Amino acid sequence: MDTSDYIASAAVVIAFCALAVSIWQGYVMRLHQKLSVKPHIDIDYKFFPGKPIEIRMLNNGVGPAIIKSFKVLYDGKSISENQTDAYLKVLKELKTDTELEFKYEYNFPLKNEALSSGENEYLLQVELVGEYDESATSRAKSSLSRIGFKTEYECMYGNKFVHNMPLLFSNN
Incomplete structure (x- = not known):
């Protein structure tokens, strides 16, 4: 083998190394x-004396969350497939447990609804x-602590995630 053969062989090795690095870089870039668009759903509640108790769903991730399924739980169990019935059953339990008069509003995310990053x-x-x-507020908070939520959602790439919160907050 003369010098030109060695140079050609080295060029082939360098070309294969460059190809391997390019493939690896493409893989890492895709990951x-x-x-960079991964959502992160969380359930948060706001409780301030003398103010309404609010339960909110928020997306703390960097990408939109596409809701695939949302269930209201009571004592860790799904109440009803019909979300309106689920909320009404929970509110009926709240009224029975606490013997309190209250006003309420409820909302539930629909299938394929998107929750943008930072949105609640x-x-x-x-x-x-x-x-x-x-x-009375303490009794209401205690009763509400039995509520939970299960949310199945996806990112823009179709990766599936589940946020399961069987009980909203402790009675502490």
Whole structure:
């Protein structure tokens, strides 16, 4: 073998190394792109004395969350496939448990609804009727702690995620 053969062989090895690095870089870049649109659903509640109790769904991720399924749970179990019935059953239990008068609003995300990054949407708002009473508010909070939510959602690439919160918050 003379010198030109060695140079040609080295060029072939360098070309294969460049090809391998390019393939690896493409793979890593694709993973990065998927992570750059990954949603992260969370359920949050706001409880301030004298104000309505609010339960909200929010997307803390960097990409939109496409809702595929949303269920209201009570004591960790799905109540009904019909979400309106589920909320009404939960509110009936709340009224029975606490013997309180309250106003409420509820909302539930629909299938294939998108929740943008940073967006939040209220799920349930309960306002006790009458003057502020710490005991009544505590009973309402205790009863509401039995509510939970299960959300199945996807990112823009079709990767599936589940957020399961069987109980909203502890009675502490």
